Amino acid sequence: MEDNRKRPPLPELYIIPAGDYFGTTDDQVRILYAPLSGSMLLATGEDIRNAEKYISGEEIDDTSRDFFVPLTGNKTPEDFFGKVKTARDLQKMSVLPNHTCNFSCSYCYSAKGRANVVLEKEKLKTGLDFFIDPERTRHRSLTLSFIGGGEPLLSWNLVRWGIEYAYERAERQDFTLGITLITNGSIMNSEIIDVLKRYGVLPDVSFDILEDVQNSQRGHFSKVCDTIDVLCRNGLPPSVNATITPATVDRMEEMLAFMIDRFPKVTNIVLEPVVSPELFPATADMKDFYGRYLENFMKIRRDAEAGGRFVMCRIYKNIDSILDRGCPSKFALTPQGDVSICYCTSSPKEKHYAKRIYGTVGTAGVDIDDLKFAEIHGINVHSMPKCTDCFAKWHCGGGCMCPNDLYSEPYLDEICLFTRELVKRVLLDRMERQSMENDGKSLKELI
Ligand code: SF4
Ligand code: SF4
Ligand code: SF4
Structure with missing residues (x-):
């Protein structure tokens, strides 16, 4: 029988570069973000590489896989969406x-x-x-x-x-x-x-x-x-x-x-x-x-x-x-x-x-x-190829129709950069608070 303790269901996971926040390069520190369970972790070194493997569907060993357990939840995106079909x-x-x-x-x-x-x-x-x-x-x-x-x-x-x-x-x-x-x-x-x-x-x-x-x-x-x-x-x-x-x-x-x-x-x-x-x-x-x-x-x-x-x-x-x-x-x-x-x-x-x-x-x-x-309701995060791997996708939903109508792609790219940066900053802010509450130390001291 499969050991579920060691093999939790895989969360939908995104890797967010965070080197700039820690005064280092993005390959040194990343946020691992599981929006569907509302959880996140900071990862360095080998954990980043394991996360990359994990997202690309490569096998990782059970010990490495345990690192992701705190990110795991049992919700799918469909559990959250309003059931609007018509x-x-x-x-x-x-x-x-x-x-x-x-x-x-x-x-x-x-x-x-x-x-x-x-x-x-x-x-x-x-x-x-x-x-x-x-x-x-x-x-x-x-x-x-x-x-x-x-x-x-x-x-x-x-x-x-x-x-x-x-x-x-x-x-x-x-x-x-x-x-x-x-x-x-x-x-x-x-x-x-x-x-x-x-x-x-x-x-x-x-x-x-x-x-x-x-x-x-x-x-x-x-x-x-x-x-x-x-x-x-x-x-x-x-x-x-x-x-x-x-x-x-x-x-x-x-x-x-x-x-x-x-x-x-x-x-x-x-x-x-x-x-x-x-x-x-x-x-x-x-x-x-x-x-x-x-x-x-x-x-x-x-x-x-x-x-x-x-x-x-x-x-x-x-x-x-x-x-x-x-x-x-x-x-x-x-x-x-x-x-x-x-x-x-x-x-x-x-x-x-x-x-x-x-x-x-x-x-x-x-x-x-x-x-x-x-047709119009279907213009959303699922219909825009640029959103597929975006870590902000479930909070942005492909953006508001007003700028999407009025701005050209290079301008919309700037709004995407802003959206992702805002999401990232809020996640870091939340982790900072948690770190101060739990350990009395800032993230920068811990990493
Ligand atoms: S930030 Fe841009 S790429 Fe990401 S979900 Fe929104 S519209 Fe799509
Ligand atoms: S312009 Fe206003 S109503 Fe229209 S999609 Fe954007 S937020 Fe919604
Ligand atoms: S001019 Fe336009 S933005 Fe100003 S109050 Fe009237 S409807 Fe609103």
Whole structure:
């Protein structure tokens, strides 16, 4: 009989060069990372060579194989993925009520889509009836976001109706429904506050934090501060989302300090790198930007955590998940009544609109193009050859569709470098903490 103690099942293993962290060469120190069991080890010398053999499928002796035991788990990637095969399995709905905005942000991803179009209430009702339906999905937990496109609160009556209708329908049908509202912070009043409170809607304010930055990139600093204040006073501290550009990448520390001082009740701060080909004339500009972003992000994340705040970005958040898509496919209802897989593509005036639309909502029902859905949903980590051996693959999922659409390959390569470096730095950070807790020594002292 086989001795399972000595021959554990092989983990899915990645080797991450880490020489730079230890002031040596990459062949001297590597991280062995098993994302499916969430475990990692530092390896040197013979253990690196054994790991290389092990990954390439060569035989290694039992003693060498024991080194990998702490990395072993019994999960496969499929155990983690959502079971989305068709649009009928989707758990996330986004509603884009209009294409109108009262801001004109310098980096607006939807600026080309501006139009005087507002989603018809009947289409919203049909979309919600489809989405919140026990006949459609057996999942009992759904999320619904009101988001732009434009500024959702410019269509408040429609948003209010949608929140009330969705909430009541979910309750009747025995679903748990989490509702979020993403706003530019320009509109807030007691009626909106009452509805948000009554239905447990989580507000999320897009805000570039520093007065000169907000006023130059988005405008309306004082108004947005007033909105965040009134939300906090009413027990609805919002998440704050800032877009980091080359002009602000070295001011992230200042941003965090401002948030802690000015809005002590806000605990969630998302600092997402801008997606804008115009801001990066050459790949070297993008490399420089992402390099500085990474250093500043890692620094302020630690400071934030010490002060009870969470500083996030999409990739960082995903390091604790196993994903095969950069972002879950959505049932995103556009103001025209079309269904998009990604809420950032919502207007026929946008170049990639036709590529992202897989259905339409009429007053009579929802028409889904299943083949088109399967095709777009299938653009993921499995479909991109470059992702096959990437150690960040299960946290990146092949990236977000927005940069993937807008940037050329050499630029996307820079984003891949950044993604891998961020994952590696977070893993090293976690190992450092563990080392200090267990041995009272830093990794550099131990290696
Ligand atoms: S608030 Fe949002 S939708 Fe409006 S211009 Fe700014 S980024 Fe675009
Ligand atoms: S970092 Fe690049 S290569 Fe790696 S999974 Fe993401 S998109 Fe694919
Ligand atoms: S794919 Fe990217 S752009 Fe689209 S909704 Fe997801 S995170 Fe946003």
